[in-house]
Amino acid sequence: MKREPSLQITQSGDHFSVALQGVWVKESIQKLELAFNTLTCQPKATYTIDLSRIKDFDTYGIMLILHHVKQLEAHDCTVEKIGASTSLEKLLSVCEMNYPKEKIQEPKEIFILSYLENVGKLAFEGYKTLATFFSFTGELAHFVLAAFLKPQTIRLKATLYHIEQSGAGALPIILLTSFLIGIVIAYQGATQLEKFGANIFIVEMVTISAVRELAPLLTAIVIAGRSASAYAAQIGVMKITDEVDAMSSMGFSPWNFLVLPRLFALIISLPLLVFFADIVSIFGGMVIATTKLDVSFVEFIDRIKATVALKHLIIGLIKAPIFGCIIATIGCFRGFQIDSSTESVGKYTTISVVNAIFWVIAMDAIISVLLTELGL
Known part of the structure; x- marks a missing residue:
C-alpha cells in the first residue's frame, strides 16, 4: 500500500531539514498542500529538502514542491x-x-527619449531607403543606356503588352475624370465671368489650365494609382514565388524582362493619355460654355486658335514622359523591396502608390516654378 504524503521537519538553529515521503501525485494534491502548511518560512534560513523517500510522483507533485521552493527563495x-x-x-x-517566471516590470517610458528614439529610427530607415533608391536608379540608368545601344535587346512584345494594360486599359477612367475636370473648371469659371460680362474668357481659362496643368497631373495621378500598385504587386509576388531568382539563375536579366518593358510602356503611353485627356477636358469645358455662357463650339474653337499658344500643349505633353518615368521607377523599386511575407505585398503596394503620387505632384510643382522663372 502506498504511503500517505507527508513532511518530516527537523530544525537545528537556522537550518531546517525537510524529508518528503509518500506519494506525490495529482490525487493527493490537497493533502500535499496541508503537509506543506506545516513548513514555516524564516527569512535567510537554510533548508535541506530530502527527496529520497518519495515513492511515486507526477508533474503536479513536482510543481507543488517547486512552488514552495520558490517561495522560500523569495525570502532569501x-x-x-x-x-x-x-x-x-x-x-x-x-x-x-x-x-513560469514573474514578468519583469518594464521601466516607465520617458516621452522625450522615446520620441527622439523614434525620430532617429525613422531618419535611419529613410536614409537606408534613399541610398537603396539611388542605387536602383543608377543601375536602371545603366540598363536603359545599354538597351538604347543594343535595341535588339528591348522586349517589344512585353512593352506593347504593358502599353495595352497601363495605357489602353486606363482610357475609360481617364475619359471620365478628364470630362468632369473640364466641366468643373468651366462651371466654376462661368459663375465668376458672368458677373463681369467676360464670357468669352472661359476659353482661355479652361484650355490653358487643362492642357498645361490639370490634365497631365490628374492623368499621372490616376496612372500612379493603377500602374504603380500593379507593378509593385506583380514583381513582389514574383519575388515571393522565387520567379525572380529562377530568372537570374537561368541567365535572364530581371531588368530587361521586368523593369524596362514597364518603364518604356509608361514613357510611351502617358503622353498619349495626356493628349486624350486634353481633348476630353476641353470638350467638357465646351459643353458648359455652350449651355451656361452661350459660347458655341465654333466660337470656342476659333478663340483657342486665336489666343491659346501652342506652348501650353507642348509643356503638358513634355511633363507626361517625366511623370511616366517616375511612376514606373517607384513601382518597380517598391516591388523589389517586397520580402518573403505576404504582408509586405500590401505594405509596399500602398507605399508605391503614395510615393508615386507625391513625387508626381512635387515634380509638377518644380517644373511649373522653373517654367515661370524662364518666362514660359
Whole structure:
C-alpha cells in the first residue's frame, strides 16, 4: 500500500531539514498542500529538502514542491535538494526549466527619449531607403543606356503588352475624370465671368489650365494609382514565388524582362493619355460654355486658335514622359523591396502608390516654378 504524503521537519538553529515521503501525485494534491502548511518560512534560513523517500510522483507533485521552493527563495532562504532518484531528477529539471517566471516590470517610458528614439529610427530607415533608391536608379540608368545601344535587346512584345494594360486599359477612367475636370473648371469659371460680362474668357481659362496643368497631373495621378500598385504587386509576388531568382539563375536579366518593358510602356503611353485627356477636358469645358455662357463650339474653337499658344500643349505633353518615368521607377523599386511575407505585398503596394503620387505632384510643382522663372 502506498504511503500517505507527508513532511518530516527537523530544525537545528537556522537550518531546517525537510524529508518528503509518500506519494506525490495529482490525487493527493490537497493533502500535499496541508503537509506543506506545516513548513514555516524564516527569512535567510537554510533548508535541506530530502527527496529520497518519495515513492511515486507526477508533474503536479513536482510543481507543488517547486512552488514552495520558490517561495522560500523569495525570502532569501538557501534551499538545497538532495536524494532525488534519476527519474525524479529528470522531471524536476524539466519542471524547473518551464516554471513560469514573474514578468519583469518594464521601466516607465520617458516621452522625450522615446520620441527622439523614434525620430532617429525613422531618419535611419529613410536614409537606408534613399541610398537603396539611388542605387536602383543608377543601375536602371545603366540598363536603359545599354538597351538604347543594343535595341535588339528591348522586349517589344512585353512593352506593347504593358502599353495595352497601363495605357489602353486606363482610357475609360481617364475619359471620365478628364470630362468632369473640364466641366468643373468651366462651371466654376462661368459663375465668376458672368458677373463681369467676360464670357468669352472661359476659353482661355479652361484650355490653358487643362492642357498645361490639370490634365497631365490628374492623368499621372490616376496612372500612379493603377500602374504603380500593379507593378509593385506583380514583381513582389514574383519575388515571393522565387520567379525572380529562377530568372537570374537561368541567365535572364530581371531588368530587361521586368523593369524596362514597364518603364518604356509608361514613357510611351502617358503622353498619349495626356493628349486624350486634353481633348476630353476641353470638350467638357465646351459643353458648359455652350449651355451656361452661350459660347458655341465654333466660337470656342476659333478663340483657342486665336489666343491659346501652342506652348501650353507642348509643356503638358513634355511633363507626361517625366511623370511616366517616375511612376514606373517607384513601382518597380517598391516591388523589389517586397520580402518573403505576404504582408509586405500590401505594405509596399500602398507605399508605391503614395510615393508615386507625391513625387508626381512635387515634380509638377518644380517644373511649373522653373517654367515661370524662364518666362514660359
